[in-house]
Amino acid sequence: MTVRSAWHLPLGQTREDTRLTPLGVMAPSGEMTSRDGVIAGGQPFAAAGVSPMQVQIGVGRAIVQGTVAQGAYPVAVTAPETLTIIDGDAQYARIDSIVLRILDPGYDTSTQPLARVEIIQGIPTATPVPPAMPAAALRLWDISVPAGTSAGVGGINWASALADRRRYTAAAGGIIPRGWGLAFPGAYDGQYRDNGGALERWSTTAGTWQSYPYDSGWQPLTLWGGYGHPGHGMPAAWRRIGPLVMLRGRIGPTKAGSTIPNGATILTLPAGARPAGNKEFAWSSPRDQSNKAPSVCRVEIQPGGNVRTYEFVELPQWISLDGVTYTID
Known part of the structure; x- marks a missing residue:
């Protein structure tokens, strides 16, 4: 039967x-x-x-x-x-x-x-x-x-x-x-277990248990050609905890003495760290020892994940992502 x-x-x-x-x-x-x-x-x-x-x-x-x-x-x-x-x-x-x-x-x-x-x-x-x-x-x-x-x-x-x-x-x-x-697989997408200190959720797509809320940990950002870490502050990175995405780090031109031009695309965020729509934030560089006026610009995260600079007052030699947060939904 x-x-x-x-x-x-x-x-x-x-x-x-x-x-x-x-x-x-x-x-x-x-x-x-x-x-x-x-x-x-x-x-x-x-x-x-x-x-x-x-x-x-x-x-x-x-x-x-x-x-x-x-x-x-x-x-x-x-x-x-x-x-x-x-x-x-x-x-x-x-x-x-x-x-x-x-x-x-x-x-x-x-x-x-x-x-x-x-x-x-x-x-x-x-x-x-x-x-x-x-x-x-x-x-x-x-x-x-x-x-x-x-x-x-x-x-x-x-x-x-x-x-x-x-x-x-x-x-x-x-x-x-x-x-x-803990070396056992889940049976279905969305199954939960306690690992002794936190909850984990089984992801069938990834084939692994993932922390819940999901925490990617800090991941390095891949910059477009001509841009890198300017040597002070932290390298550019992203982290996602549940739907919240956090960015950090500084980005500048790799060529010494150069500035970041208006309308420049400096990096593309990975798919799991992109906001649902446009996200903007302002960046103002601190005054240097010469008391020069700070560089001021806006930075836009586009739906496809490109991070682009625009609306400058004094072209900056570097920009900071520190403190930028948003949700992906």
Whole structure:
């Protein structure tokens, strides 16, 4: 059956129907899959050593994604689970992983359907790495197990051995909380996540997470031939935060002793920094030591992004973009 409904038919709803249909849908990771992860709230699945070789995992809720055909499994741990770590290898250290795992006889070799917290043991090597995850498993914690570790020699140093690997998920349209690892793509244009200090928005066009409100950071401006940085002040640059564009820096002729002529185009702004219509600002140079009258001109930003000078009183040797701000919409 390829078209399914849930809570519709009086009889015959399967477990797959329930998992695959979008009731209580979580953050998507594809057309028919959900982003698996821990559901935030308090300290879900908190880990604490309770004996030299035992760790306790606290209560919590999560989503565990199986194959596309399986769908996503909602899981709840309603009482703390205590797990025992196998003694360390005599020669090499290893890394074990605590996981939330789904066993489903319809899709794997298990004999009964179960959801459980378990330890997947890593391979002892000179440079140990966490074990690979089986299908339908969500990594919660990694545990460093030194060579020769056992209860008889003091066991595991829980203060340093536990590495938090909980990743988080949220309902569709919600902001994904910061968890372990940020190297995952968004699923749709306009999805949001918390990176631990600020919001980010997924841009499908750019294929990356972007700060929100969008912040380009200061970017250098490319000047037309014959113009450059006059050697004082800051080089010309632009920055966009959301719809607000800021300019800064000084621009002058590259030829010593030259002035900027009336009607000169000195640069073209990039597409993302152009105002919707014309933008004008006035520029007045400070008096120099000779007490010469200041140069006064107007500068126009045209819709195509060209920045042009006009209406001069005394031709300037340089102009400043400092303090110029406008919005692009």
